[in-house]
Amino acid sequence: MRQVDLGVDIGSLRLSNPVLTASGTFGYGLEFRSFGDISALGGIVVKGTTLEPRAGNRPQRVVETAAGMLNSIGLENPGVDYFLTHYLPELRDLGVTTIVNMAGNTVEEYCRLTERLQQPGVAALELNISCPNVKAGGMAFGTSETAVYEVVGQVKRHTSLPLIVKLSPNVTDIASIAQAAEAAGADAISLVNTLLGMAVDTRTRRPILGNVVGGLSGPAIKPVALRMVWQVAQAVRVPVIGLGGIMTANDALEFIICGASAVQIGAANFIEPGTAWQVIDGIASYLREQGLSSVRELVGSLQF
Amino acid sequence: MPATHKTTVISNEQLSPNSWRLLLAAQALAEQAQPGQFVQVRVTATYDPLLRTPLSMHDCDPAQGTLTLLYQTVGTSTRMLSRLQAGTELDVLGPLGHGFVLPEQGERGSAILLAGGIGVAPLLFLARELVKKHIDTSLLFGARSAADLVGIADFEQIGVTVTCCTNDGSQGISGNVIDLLDNYLQSHVAGRVFACGPIPMLKALQGLAKQRDLAAQLSLEAYMACGLGACLGCAVAVPGGGFAHVCTDGPVFKESEVEL
Structure with missing residues (x-):
């Protein structure tokens, strides 16, 4: 079988292949070890991590919708110190490319978190300014160009690691937000986080989610995510990482063709835990069929 | 370790207007499964419904390589599941979670299984293991109506004493399963209690457990x-x-x- 080059660069970080797992959908990777070699993935983005532990929102936290699901987990996580002592050493020993998704309530908190994460074994940081499920912070940072510029610029001063900024789709003009992140020093842009949605129980006339609203993910959002990735890829020079409803290698290829240098697998991990590995194989097969030698030739190759 | 298994439907039998029993050829799962664990079945390879359906393991036969799921048709996924015919392939993820903590080898005594409606599902597999350990096992089974008291014969066949109650009095004592347990404890030694059922029932059991100093496990x-x-x-x-x-x-x- 002809060898194809799956390597891609995200800032100074070289990924062995363009397939990452999305934050909040793959735990700390270790939960998925019975489904494949997690060090063979392009990388994993761990659960949104905060300075202090967070209990998360009250149940019900998930509900299925047409070809998708809503969640309002609320950034439940054991805090950065627990991550550093309980998960990072094992991930490092296994040789996993580990990207840490960071969430905070204030710019100061994001900066302190960034400092704590300057550790061997952390390959890159993903700045989460797009979580729809927490009251303070999260998405509030990601919906204004000035706030994005401020938080990205400040965080950048505290790290030499590649900084990926994860954008919310719940904005009027995603390209301007991406440009603000790039201008402030982002090394890459990942998008999209979930789309804000809700569901109602008509028998009780109550919201189904304990948090009333939640984030929509799954195949239902893929066309929206793809359009936004395409718009952002044209607006910035830094690499773009595409996500939103990727279930198959073909879905991933659509994002790459639209300009994504890498992709993240999210909700699909919940349904088919082996998806990320299948997507890697599927991308390689496609490259061979198309007579391409590197996945980089495919990035942004959309034809009109 | 959890894995996705390609299983095959052997039979899918309707037991009441909305309860079904699905027998699967699932050798690897049957060998690993512990009572109280669950599986996630994927009823369709398409995206609607998107998520897998969590179901507890009703029974398990490693010698035959079979797994039994008892389920109620409550939504789209379970209705689709009820239409599966013998010979169909079914994608099953499992075994998942931590099951019931069983008595140590050689430990004696008795066990009370407390079922509310379709909550009877994980208790047959458990009953089988308890009986194997020579634990004197009783099932107290409450449901809305006689038709919802499914699978009783399977318990009786392995030597479990079954007492029933229904909310509408159509079979057994008229009332709920917590009252039944309370009465039962007047004349029986409080052993281990293993329960599965609706939240109000489990909540009431927590209250009773505190009052009577019972050790209960809730699924x-x-x-x-x-x-x-x-x-x-x-x-x-x-x-x-x-x-x-x-x-x-x-x-x-x-x-x-x-x-x-």
């Missing part, structure tokens, strides 16, 4: 996406604040471990 249901501890969707409150996760910390909990 919980929750809305969940992955079943693997990744999505954190299936949160259940724990005393002192914070949450446990039904999929990996449970689905079976000690009565004092959760706040329902």
